Amino acid sequence: MTAEHAEWGDEPLIPMPPLKIRALREAVAVLSPTCLPESQQEEDEALDWVAENLQPNAIRLFLRKWAVFVAIERRPVLAGRLRELERVVARLHDPQEVRDVGTEIARLRAEAHREIAARSLTSAP
Numbered sequence: 076m077t078a079e080h081a082e083w084g085d086e087p088l089i090p091m092p093p094l095k096i097r098a099l100r101e102a103v104a105v106l107s108p109t110c111l112p113e114s115q116q117e118e119d120e121a122l123d124w125v126a127e128n129l130q131p132n133a134i135r136l137f138l139r140k141w142a143v144f145v146a147i148e149r150r151p152v153l154a155g156r157l158r159e160l161e162r163v164v165a166r167l168h169d170p171q172e173v174r175d176v177g178t179e180i181a182r183l184r185a186e187a188h189r190e191i192a193a194r195s196l197t198s199a200p
Contacts, residue, residue, distance in 0.1 A: 085150040085151065085152035085153050086150075087149045087150055088105075088106065088148075088149045088150070088151065089102060089105060089106065089149050091142075091145065091146060091149065091190060091191075091194055092142075092145060093194070094138045094139075094142050094191065094194075095138075096118060096134075096137075096138070099114070099138065099141045099142060099145060100114060100115070100118070102145040102149070103141060103144065103145060103148075106145060106148040106149055107144075107148055110144070114141055114144075117137055117140070117141075118137060120133075121133040121134050121136070121137035122134070139191070142187075142191045143184060143187045143188060143191065146186075146187035146188075146190050146191055147183065147184070147187050153183060153186075156183065157180065157183050157184075160176055160179055160180050160183070161180065163176055164176040164177060164180065
């Protein structure tokens, strides 16, 4: 657990899965079943893009997006805070307040990216 996670006092609901399509699909199904259709649609689109363009980056982008989702959603306090910040920013009109809330949202998402990067490094062949 990183120092920031300790700050939240937020234990994960599930272990962070590997950056594999099936593992992320299973994690999304457990953490937020209502998001599963969106994930599956994006998976199909990414695979179609790869097939049509021979570009594997579409799969990497898909994996990264849903890994960030899982990294956040598996920590209920963190996920709740992110949703609250998103609700707040949607109601704001002052540009400075929008920037301040946006900075906190970015910090939370950056923590998820760091967790994924750390996991990728430890699970490299």
